[in-house]
Structures are given as C-alpha cells and as structure tokens.
Amino acid sequence: MDRLIVQTSFGPLHVVGRLYADRRRPALLAVGGAFPPDDFLHDLVDKHPHANVIVGTLPGMHSPAFDFHRPADYAAAFDELIGALLPTQPVVAYGVSTGCLVTLGLRAPNVVRQIAQEPFLNTRDLWPFIANSQERLVGNPGNRPLADFFEAIFGIGPKPRGAGRHRPQHRLRPGGGAVRPPGPRRGAGGGKRRGRLTRSNR
Numbered sequence: 001m002d003r004l005i006v007q008t009s010f011g012p013l014h015v016v017g018r019l020y021a022d023r024r025r026p027a028l029l030a031v032g033g034a035f036p037p038d039d040f041l042h043d044l045v046d047k048h049p050h051a052n053v054i055v056g057t058l059p060g061m062h063s064p065a066f067d068f069h070r071p072a073d074y075a076a077a078f079d080e081l082i083g084a085l086l087p088t089q090p091v092v093a094y095g096v097s098t099g100c101l102v103t104l105g106l107r108a109p110n111v112v113r114q115i116a117q118e119p120f121l122n123t124r125d126l127w128p129f130i131a132n133s134q135e136r137l138v139g140n141p142g143n144r145p146l147a148d149f150f151e152a153i154f155g156i157g158p159k160p161r162g163a164g165r166h167r168p169q170h171r172l173r174p175g176g177g178a179v180r181p182p183g184p185r186r187g188a189g190g191g192k193r194r195g196r197l198t199r200s201n202r
Contacts, residue, residue: 001042003063006084010077014063017054018045019085027052027089029082029111033097034153038062041096052089056081058098065145069152075105082108095119098153123154130156 001016028051032040041055059066059074066073082091092113095103100119120126133150137158140146150156 001039001045006081008077008080010073010080011059011066012064013056013059013077013081015054015056015081016042016045017052018049019052019054023088025050025052025089027054027086027091028094029078029086029091029103030055030094031078031096031099031102032057032061033099034058034061034149036061036096044094052086054081054085058102060145060149065149069149071101071153072105074102075107078102079106079108082106082110086110101153123156126154130154134158 003014003016006013006015028044028048030041030044030053032055036057040057044055045053056078057063059069059077066077087110089110090112091108091110092115093103093106093111094115094117095101096117097120100116104114104116104119123130133154133156137143137147137150137156141158147158
C-alpha cells in the first residue's frame with residue numbers, strides 16, 4: 001500500500017489505511033513493533049471495511065527516524081495524528097509488542113478502547129531479542145539512529161552486557177502508558193529526520 005506521510009511537530013509518521021468522510025464512524029489505529037515486515041498489519045484495512053483504519057509504524061521502521069527515541073514522544077506524535085485525521089471518531093488503539101509502548105501512552109480523549117498484543121513488561125529477560133539486537137548493531141556499526149533506538153527503547157548496546165548492566169528502559173504500568181526514565185525531553189518542536197533504522201522500498 002502507498003503510505004500517507006503525516007507531519008507532526010515531532011517528525012513524520014508514515015501510515016496506510018482507509019478514512020471515511022463520516023466523522024462518527026469508529027476507527028482502528030494499529031501500531032506495530034520493532035523491525036516488522038513492510039506490510040505488517042496492512043490486512044486490517046480489508047478486514048474492517050466499514051471502519052476507519054490507520055496502520056502506523058514506529059518512527060524509523062520503513063520510514064524516517066525521529067532524531068530522538070522516547071515512547072512518550074512517539075505517543076504524543078500519534079496523538080497529533082489522531083487530532084488531525086480522527087478528531088471526533090471513537091478510536092480503538094491496537095498495539096503489537098513494542099507498539100504497545102506507543103498505544104498505551106496515547107492521551108487523545110476519543111481513544112475508547114485499548115488492545116495490547118504481546119506487550120513486554122521489561123526487557124531484562126528477552127535474551128533472544130537482546131542477542132538479535134546486538135547482532136544488528138554489530139552488523140551496522142555506523143548506523144547512529146539504530147544505536148540510539150536500541151539504547152533508548154531497550155537499553156541494549158552493541159556488546160553483550162552482564163545481568164547487572166542491562167536495565168529495562170521502559171516498563172508498562174497498569175493504567176496504560178510507558179514509565180520512562182528521567183531526563184531532558186528532546187525533539188519536541190523540530191522533529192528532524194536522522195535516516196532510517198530499516199530499509200524500505202517506499
């Protein structure tokens with residue numbers, strides 16, 4: 001599917017889907033996880049022909065990366081998307097894996113339901129993913145956006161870490177949203193693009 005680029009104050013979001021002019025028709029907003037296939041969740045558009053459906057990716061996944069990586073800021077960008085494209089429609093937010101860090105952090109008042117598929121509570125015990133991530137980093141030594149993404153979102157560096165050194169960067173809290181570590185907020189307002197974390201033909 002061709003992608004629509006929604007320019008938020010944080011950076012561009014690339015999405016696919018279907019929108020109706022009817023402002024009361026319900027909507028589904030889906031956000032996939034890290035390193036998905038190019039067409040991940042696109043089947044939802046045809047499976048829900050009578051609803052508004054928007055399928056998005058994390059910044060950098062088949063799209064330009066933001067110049068910062070915080071789930072709360074990703075969520076704020078998608079809140080802006082909801083305000084622009086789905087301002088009055090009741091929205092069901094559907095997150096998959098890392099995408100749950102975004103959808104559970106949404107604050108748009110018209111998000112009426114949450115679906116979280118395979119959310120992780122921390123990254124400490126995800127040893128297959130940690131090993132795979134370190135292989136990606138070793139194979140892409142000059143990809144600064146990729147390194148920033150793994151460090152900020154998962155606390156993963158290019159070299160194996162001992163159990164005492166690896167720490168989860170984000171936890172999911174029962175009320176929804178991501179608990180993020182303290183630190184200065186970066187990127188709000190400018191939203192510079194710093195390349196891509198994944199290769200895309202789009």
